[in-house]
Amino acid sequence: MSVLEIRDLHVTVGEGDDAKEILRGVDLTVRSGETHAIMGPNGSGKSTLAYSIAGHPKYTITGGTVTLDGEDVLAMTVDERARAGLFLAMQYPVEVPGVSVSNFLRTAATAIKGEAPKLRTWVKDVKTEMAGLEMDPAFAERNVNEGFSGGEKKRHEILQMRLLKPRIAILDETDSGLDVDALRIVSEGVNKTREEGDVGVLLITHYTRILRYIQPDFVHVFVNGRIAEEGGAELAEKLENDGYAAYVKGSTEVA
Ligand code: ADP
């Protein structure tokens, strides 16, 4: 059982006079076994939230706390966050020249578990997971993210999540750039992980369509750097019909 707790998180980007507050007091708790969807308009700060939890150096935490099972995540290095069981696909470099997918995954698994997985079972696991995501076996020998299509990047993210078995997985716009078939396959990968284990999932998205495949337990509407409304899966349906206009208008008046 794991709990990711975000309390009154304030984050700025830029420095000096250019510093701009993007997150303005985010409160969120994600427990193992729960799937939370964060939905909001473009530019509302959703990726900033993900990057801040990942420890991206461009984002300055100016207030609040993030803990995983009581441990201070913000004090951890990026590697320590991964070892603690946080999965944030975007923490990895965009391209890793000369490193194959297969080596990259084994190195990541070794770093997280503290010992190299047994080669024979590992190779079998990678093959099984790639087949589940309907990935060409040749993909394992390609260099990480080099010339990957949008869909391949997303499948690679989910492949990592499947193999690294995190306690809390944060997926930012996993649905963007996917056609319907790829969306279904990627969603099945996420759902399988939810069924198998005690993972907590934070699914960040702009569109509601992925939520037809991955049923969230909680939906949070994210506007102007904070959560403007919370509810269950029915809130996603409401957003699909009404959009974000009501929340955006409200938040502008407050700002
Ligand atoms: P979302 O993911 O909801 O679309 P983002 O978190 O990407 O929103 O962006 C929120 C706001 O923060 C935007 O106005 C964006 O321009 C700004 N922003 C995000 N990251 C940076 C950055 N590294 N440098 C400057 N501005 C940034």
Ligand code: MG
């Ligand atoms: Mg505050």
Ligand code: MG
């Ligand atoms: Mg974003």
